[in-house]
Amino acid sequence: MAEKTTTVKKKETEDVSTVERTRSSRCFVPLTDIIENEEEIILTADMPGVDQKSIDVTLENNQLTIQGYVKERIPEAFRLVHTEYDVGDFYRSFTLSDTIDRNKIEASIKNGVLKLRLPKADEAKARKITVN
Structure with missing residues (x-):
């Protein structure tokens, strides 16, 4: 029997250019892994250069949005000679199903x-049903 995992689904067409940008830097879609068990779903997203002060995670309606902001790190009195690392912001949005307990997201x-x-809502967790 195939498992049905519809709890978190990536938006089919995610185009960061449709988001109103207020910064002129590039915008990247962070690489993301999603794993789950009976109790919760864990989402990890690679956002190099982003720290706690430069990230926004918002939940509005069923849309979970992550945004990270990265600045160029060239010290004063220096100029960029060569770079292999692209600097830019990160943006990604996910649609959550009703099986997620929105008040307990960390x-x-x-x-x-x-x-x-x-965390999955109690109603969404698997449970054994006693047969009389």
């Missing part, structure tokens, strides 16, 4: 990796 970021814990 977020943390460490070394440029955002981790979101999305």
Whole structure:
């Protein structure tokens, strides 16, 4: 029997250019892994250069949105000679189903990796039903 995982689904067409941009820097879609068990879904997103002060995670209606902001880090009195690292902001949005307990979502970021814990609502958790 195939497992049905419809709890978190990526928007089919995600175009960051449709988002109103107020900064002129590039915008990247962070690479994301999503895993789940009976209790929760864990989403991790790679956002190099982003720290706790430069990230926004918002939930509006069923849209979970992550945005990270990165500045160029060239010290004063220096000029850029060569670069292999693109600097830019991060943006990604996910549609949540009703099986997520929105009041218990937790977020943390460490070394440029955002981790979101999305607990499942009690109604969505698997349970054994007694047969009389």
